[in-house]
Amino acid sequence: MSAPLFQISDLGLTLPDMSRKPLLGRARRIEILKHVSFDLAQGAITGIVGESGSGKTTLGRVLVRLLTPTSGRVVFKGQDIGRLDEPALKPLRRDLQMIFQDPLSSLNLRHTVGHIVATPLERYGVGNARRRAHEALERVGLPGDFARRYPHELSGGQRQRVGIARAVALEPAFILADEVVSGLDVSSQARVLALLKELAADMNLTIAFISHDLSVIRSLCDAVIVLDRGSIVEAGPCDQVFDSPQSAVTRQLIDAIPLPEVDDSWFDRAAVAPA
């Protein structure tokens, strides 16, 4: 088995508490992440779940080093990126990509889709940026004339594909996907999830997938981490955690999964169906 892409040990993060008036001019600090330790296996999709405010997004932002940990180690490809300054991080940034929840706010609406996907490639000095952008768009199922369109001319699912194309065009080692299907209808959700699964397998991509929707996590992820108030309460292979949850927090989250909607016609069909 290959070494984990990420090894996180005893990670802690405190931030100034902006919700309260600073005492003597200094904001009180609050502990957002506490003693967080886990590995992310190379090529695996790991779900990060937990109630609102449990620290999912904060943890994700530490993984892509948008936030600097206060304590502990965040070892990525053998280097503790929590300790690196921006110049030292620069060569690693291409490997650490993000896909956002709301593609409309993360895409520059004044530019064509082709330009949006090509821009990071140009910034990293990748040759043939335009051609590679077209290839990335084809890879996510947006061929031909999509490169010439503008984000407002696309559906929500198509816009999310542009965000995915922009990330995968850089051929990163890791993608953080934070609530990326929450804004989509059920069939677009299913198509985007299938695409992520296919890309992870084809490109040996490691993905951390943050979601409040456990049914989505179950259908997509290999492993899952359950957070509660900034700490991990349970982690393991997805089937194991869902089939025999060990923590009360996990059980509550699983119990809260809504049952699929069943209308009257379902009962009619069930009544006439052979046993």
Ligand SMILES: Nc1ncnc2c1ncn2[C@@H]1O[C@H](COP(=O)(O)OP(=O)(O)OP(=O)(O)O)[C@@H](O)[C@H]1O
């Ligand atoms: N910049 C910040 N300054 C102070 N507190 C913060 C900051 N960012 C987040 N927090 C707090 O940290 C905690 C974790 O927030 P985070 O956004 O990571 O949770 P989450 O699990 O992603 O929640 P949600 O599912 O609602 O998005 C929350 O209590 C939040 O209020």
